[in-house]
Amino acid sequence: MAALKDRLCLYLVTDTQLCAKPGVVETVRRAVAGGVTMVQLRDKTATTAQRTELAIALKQVLDGSDVPLVINDDVTAAVAADVDGAHIGQGDLSPEQARALLGPGKILGLSCETPQTVQAADPLIVDYLGLGPVFETPTKTDHAQPIGFDGLARLVALSSLPSVAIGGLYSTHVSGVRLSGADGMAVVSAICGQPDPYAAARAFDAARTERAT
Ligand code: TZP
Ligand code: MG
Secondary structure (H helix, E strand, O other), X not given: OOOHHHHOOEEEEOOOOOOOOOOHHHHXXXXXXXXXXXXXXXXXXXXXXXXXXXXXXXXXHHOOOOOOEEEEOOHHHHHHHOOOEEEEOOOOOOHHHHHHHHOOOOEEEEEEOOHHHHHHOOOOOOOEEEEOOOOOOOOOOOOOOOOHHHHHHHHXXXXXXXXXXXXXXXXXXXXXXXXXXXXXXXXXXXXXOOOOHHXXXXXXXXXXXXXXX
């Protein structure tokens, strides 16, 4: 698998409600064809059994690709479905507990909103950080005050770990995220809520190419 830093470039976080049409599996299939580089299965209301079943279906879609699949919150489902890893927040089980359950070869991501939590993240246990929310978002209501690009850059500078920015991000934010030093951007609404997930993913690539020329 390619370096994790590269995999974080365009990180899709699924939302079962927003993906209701055409469904999570089909949304992921189209979004990966459009350039998504990593996928997180996130469903706050599903059971472990439901997450496991959905993850197994997603694994089939991603089979043969270089796109890792991780599961949010539910390390048990990540182990049962034998996906690439898990993503946890500050209110979930500890990174040490998650790592013990996952084993050494799997990816472990950790959400951080403050300098203290970024500095506390142990690079021997955690593989990457999710930093944000950068902007206000309706997708996660229990988030801290948005940190903006300046706050994002401050958090990025505090850790040697690869990082992905999250919260209210769209293709128009590609250069802002890049300037912050984060390795990539994680999005929900910019792809899941869109009528054409393939085109929505392509828009990020186009924005990146535009910047480079
Ligand atoms: N964590 C911080 S903000 C957020 C999560 C899961 C939601 C991001 O959703 P959107 O729709 O890309 O703003
Ligand atoms: Mg969580």
